[in-house]
Amino acid sequence: MGEVNLNRLAVFVALVRAGSFTAAAEQLGQTKAMVSQHLARLERELGVTLMVRSTRRMALTEAGAVFHADCVRILGETEAAIERVGENRETPRGTLRLTAPVNYGAMVVAPALAGFLRMHPEVRVELVLDDGISDLIGGRFDLAIRGGPLRDSGLRAVRLAGFRQLLLAAPSYLAARGRPRRPQELAQHDAILLSVLSSPAHWTFAARNGTRARVRLMPRALADSAAAVHAMALAGAGVAVLPDFMVDADLAAGRLERLLPTQRLPEGSFHAVYAGLHAPAKVRAFIHHLRQVIAGNAD
Template identity: 35%
Template sequence: MKRRLPDLEAWAIFARVAQLGSFSRAARELGLSDPTISKAITRLEARLGLTLIARTSRRIALTDAGHVALERAIRILDEGEAVEEEAVEQASTPRGRVRVSAPLSFGVGYLGPILPRFFETYPEIVVDLALSDRKVDLVAEGFDLALRIASLDDSSMLSRRLCTMRLFLVAAPSYLERHGTPSHPAELVRHQALIYTGGSLRDTWRFAHPFLGENTVQPAIRMWSDNAEVHNPALIAGQGLAIQPEFMIWREVQAGKLTIVLPEWSITPLSLHLVMPPSPLRPKRVQVLIDYLAAELAKAPWAMEN
């Protein structure tokens, strides 16, 4: 049986139509006519014997078969673009847009200050930075890379661990003067907690001691938030305790505004990762940004070796 080559062009067009949700928008972006887009999808469906996109006069929607095929179709499109871009960029200056996702507080505090030096080195690269504590879908949302401070659970993504970050239980000296300084995690049930809802600790705090073993506690909760940095003003004002990553409180600890509580008890640290879509092919503009971020963030005062 003669083997047929896949219709790569039609798969790439299908991916773009699905991403944009419109035949006409895909045609404009790709510089093709509406009939060309429609014929490519029809040709692909005829080849497969399946309907990938349900069409009505007002909208389109992916069928179940279309949803199943979409991730690999996007990968075909991305890898085709990456191959062409990589070939062109090998002999030219890196240029173009790089889409980056990063946690809000980390992006403001640490990406913003180091990007100007990157722009000086690579003046033709544009960084499209989306700051949010939401975990984005890199492939579906079209991101080139993401910075994540967490344990990774998506094995389909490529990742590069940059450093380890310690977590500390902290409070203001004024809070400890009023409520007392805990000497054991069990005493925290009598204290007010400021809780970051995006982490793994949430309402249960876990501590480990080299001689006393592990201890878990559920403190009384004064405040919940999906952004940890918003707790700092309340912490400094003496309104409770919180477990915070070192990058967020090291200046306040040095200045005496916050105190590390239970310093002999440790909390499982976090890791800072660069996460990338599964394709091993990356445009040069993306690779130089990855290398730059890895080198710069490893120098941070809170960064620990892996």
């Protein structure tokens, strides 16, 4: 048996349902000759006779009747599969597996997920917090929340929000070591650095008049988690650069103090990143919800 053209199955089922070549041709929008050719080629591909026909009537052979029942089942399953794909495209459902940096994930993404789950009862969530760059494909992630520059141009990215990076220290550290007044003075201070950054010790400060100063912080401690950097800074181990969303409460309470407030560090941003041309409904819906939460527009 040669290779079978599956499109001919639909023509065969339509022919049996219509009861004649003329009626089938009208239903399919084809010529009567084309319908006849499809049947002849299908029989040749299968190597069996499916129908016996005369000038007045046609009838299924025994093999044709069995094959017709199988075709009806196959086409029905195909239509159901297409319908299910369409439902998944339009309605959020299934498991949303996503990854995010530890602190941003705990402080922003996780609370947003709680509201998202209330809105979409057919969705389950698996959240993996990791300050490294997780492999979306290898890790079977539907979505990643990433901060900083995007490295993989093959992924789709949606910007979520920007954030300021602030130079900080605890009052206890400043009481013991003094407060730097210029970026160059940071070389005399202990720094707590986030090791997962591409250049954790090198920072460029921009003054209000536009002048820039590139400095190298002196590493006293390295950590692969922003939470650990934050904890050590609170404990007075040194100066640190941390995102504003993470330290706003500490600044308000006086647990940390901002250093060099007239100097600005490069701003960062968070993106929602996913693979593939068409994101499933669950991914699109959560990205929209997360952006609403960040903007303060979510219920």
